[in-house]
Amino acid sequence: MGRMFKALIIVPILVIRIPAHAEPVDVKPSTNCQSIYYQQPEATHKAALNELMSISSFRAQHLEQPYTDLNELYDVASAAQNELEALASDIATQVNGEMLSPGIKGQQRAAEKVAGELNGDASKLTDIVRVTIETDSIADLNSAFDKLASATKTQEVINRFHTPRPSGYRDVKVLVTLPETNLVAEVQLHLKAISAIKNGEEHAIYENIQRIERLAKLEQRDLSHWELSKIEKLRTESRALYDAAWQDYHPLAKAV
Known part of the structure; x- marks a missing residue:
């Protein structure tokens, strides 16, 4: 019985070690940002992020x-x-x-x-x-x-x-x-992905903000409380879009 118990302990250890000596998996390149992230070690992405910052x-x-x-x-x-x-x-x-x-x-x-x-x-x-x-x-x-x-x-x-x-x-x-x-x-x-947001979904939001600011400038006045609130709401929508795109490149990175 004692020998059987020892064997049960040894076998899982051997199973765990085997993949360390296995041949590397051939991963095909992908144009998807999230796929690129998961194909590479986390340390590689952290190093790239640190270099960028x-x-x-x-x-x-x-x-x-x-x-x-x-x-x-x-x-x-x-x-x-x-x-x-x-x-x-x-x-x-x-x-x-x-x-x-x-x-x-x-x-x-x-x-x-x-x-x-x-x-x-x-x-x-x-x-x-x-x-x-x-x-x-x-x-x-x-x-x-x-x-x-x-x-x-x-x-x-x-x-x-x-x-x-x-x-x-x-x-x-x-x-x-x-x-x-x-x-x-x-x-x-x-x-x-960030560029796609800029030239796609976020562009209309940007135009709305510009329209509000241009009107106030044309009328030579400060932005009203309502306009400031509207601009902040629009920017919140923009931040959500850009932050989501940014996270795709490094899921473990906190949005800056």
Whole structure:
């Protein structure tokens, strides 16, 4: 009887140890964010999240374009946009991401911004040339950031994963000086699920907030208590959408 009892103890121990020596499971890649998470060790995701949160926001002391005249800026803008798109496309390919380009900022809109917001100084217009890089994982976004920093001179970083907008929106916005045309360009680094919310469900909420704020500005008055309450309610809806998308990339991470 004593021998049988010992055997019962030993057998479970052997069963537990066997998987440690088994062949690794061949897991096929998936485009689903949650699937990607569960295919990799928790420690890998924690390391990627820590790396993302360690990206510091900063702004260079002398951040400006090499031209003060708007027409001179637009003379080189096309070449700069081509340079940026080629660079971003190459980075996106390396990190299994996607490069998206809205093209050069419209010159009329740029002129309005220079006159109304930048005191007539076109050298302060830093988003005339811009692209977006979308990735499917935090680790890939980190890699895109590193590759961008290696290929250009970083002038500004705003890490909205560390400090999200009131709506809950998160991304990393980077301003860089391009090596060939020497123009300052804007690169937004997105996680695809969050970008999908921004361009989908949340867009109508954003438009409603903008409509309320524009009306108050047009009427040259402060927002009413009702309007402030409405905006906060809309932002709460936005936060719920963005937080849910953010959790998909790291289920164990608390929403920031």
